[in-house]
């Protein structure tokens with residue numbers, strides 16, 4: 077090769093490399109997305125290969141690191157304290173299972189799967205009730221609570237908090253006076269325990285009951301009677317409860333709120349309503365958490381916004 081042709085070739089390669097090198101905006105965008113997802117920044121930058129960062133979102137979302145990061149985030153939002161042991165820590169394993177196998181997000185709550193309580197391995201089992209991790213012994217034990225009548229009020233509350241983001245600040249007087257179902261009917265208690273569309277006692281009546289004491293306490297399935305909840309819905313049993321919750325608009329909003337908080341580290345504000353609506357549309361269409369997350373991460377505004 078003569079000198080001139082070699083120079084031309086070198087120039088050509090340099091120009092190509094320049095076109096490939098991510099510019100400052102692409103670097104910033106990659107940094108923001110990779111930090112959010114917990115995927116390495118340098119590796120992400122390298123993997124761009126000429127694409128724009130936001131065109132790579134779907135691929136990054138599939139990575140094991142991103143799935144692990146997201147599972148940890150969901151766990152922190154669904155449980156206010158760490159579990160007492162591995163058996164009580166099934167939620168992140170269940171989230172990883174749903175995302176890795178590209179199942180609809182709702183399956184987390186209504187899927188028929190078993191969580192092995194010694195290693196949190198998950199296996200599908202069509203003979204199980206459609207209760208997601210709510211059916212697992214570890215989760216039920218974690219939220220047995222200590223109501224004197226065995227009603228699993230804590231589990232009922234957690235279920236609604238997890239699926240639709242329902243939030244109550246339990247009364248500091250919970251322990252005061254008569255804590256039984258009769259006691260909970262008192263005026264100062266019944267607002268949360270009976271008279272709300274989400275009455276805690278009514279919900280707990282659909283759940284298994286706590287039997288036994290101390291370390292030997294466990295949840296036991298009991299026959300239940302239908303309860304009227306959510307402004308007039310007759311809810312038949314535990315499975316039906318989760319089915320009703322996951323079919324509600326509140327579930328769509330809860331999911332897009334969680335997704336927003338994950339991608340931005342805070343709750344959404346009023347001026348982000350259009351973005352939020354696009355998430356709700358995307359999620360309502362496919363039921364996939366990946367689509368909820370991507371609706372934000374692929375939005376041009378996501379990379380324009382100065383964090």
Ligand code: HEC
Nearest residue numbers: 221222223229230233244245246247249250255264265268
């Ligand atoms: C502001 C709503 C609210 C009010 C008012 C309220 N509670 Fe509760 N209560 C809750 C919530 C939420 C839980 C579930 C707490 C949890 O997740 O551990 C709960 C749980 C309980 C439990 C089960 C505790 C456990 O650890 O299992 C008892 C017993 C109880 N409440 C009794 C009462 C009594 C008695 C009153 C009235 C003096 C009362 N509550 C008033 C919201 C309320």
